[in-house]
Amino acid sequence: MQAQELPVLPHQESALRRAGEALNQIRPDAARDLDSAFRREPSLIGQAAEGKTDGAVIAMADEHRVRLDPEARAGRFVENWQGLARERAGGDQARADKATMRMGAMAESLRRDPELAKALERRAPELELKLERGRSIQKSLEQSIGIGRERDRGMSL
Incomplete structure (x- = not known):
């Protein structure tokens, strides 16, 4: 939505928050790492939306490493x-x-x-x-x- 300069709707914001909370249950700060990966490499968003998540997973791991080191x-x-x-x-x-x-x-x-x-x-x-x-x-x-x-x-x- 933001890429198209459209407002993020309340239900979308809520869904994003819930997804982030679920991701953080798997690994603390995982949502933060994913957000950072997407900001650093926006093309990963489209790939992940198409079900091609390998790049996003690798980028998340890299963001995790950078955050800790x-x-x-x-x-x-x-x-x-x-x-x-x-x-x-x-x-x-x-x-x-x-x-x-x-x-x-x-x-x-x-x-x-x-x-x-x-x-x-x-x-x-x-x-x-x-x-x-x-x-x-x-x-x-x-x-x-x-x-x-x-x-x-x-x-x-």
Whole structure:
């Protein structure tokens, strides 16, 4: 429905919730992993609707692995960050602004995931960061995209 820009009806929402609850009875957080897999690879939705669920099952297992492994989450974070950095550099100001907002949200998310932050510290060069002593990876990422208090230090009138 969303792909066709149609509203999700109450009975559809209820059915989705019940299906998610049933899936989570089989394996905790399975619905979350499936949702993440579908967001990452939308073509799986059509395949699953046609009864071809192998791809969705494999993608769910991969999302489960990424969710539990800080190093895998770091790899995914770096991949997404680099893609957004390319969008920022692409020349389209509206897309660049949107990418910057998403990058800011990604940096902010590190407050809730200290294991990921630690794993990212080891991958700072892939994020084109030079970590300064005493500064968190989150603050370094925010500064790299011009977010935070350091942004206008010395530049104010």
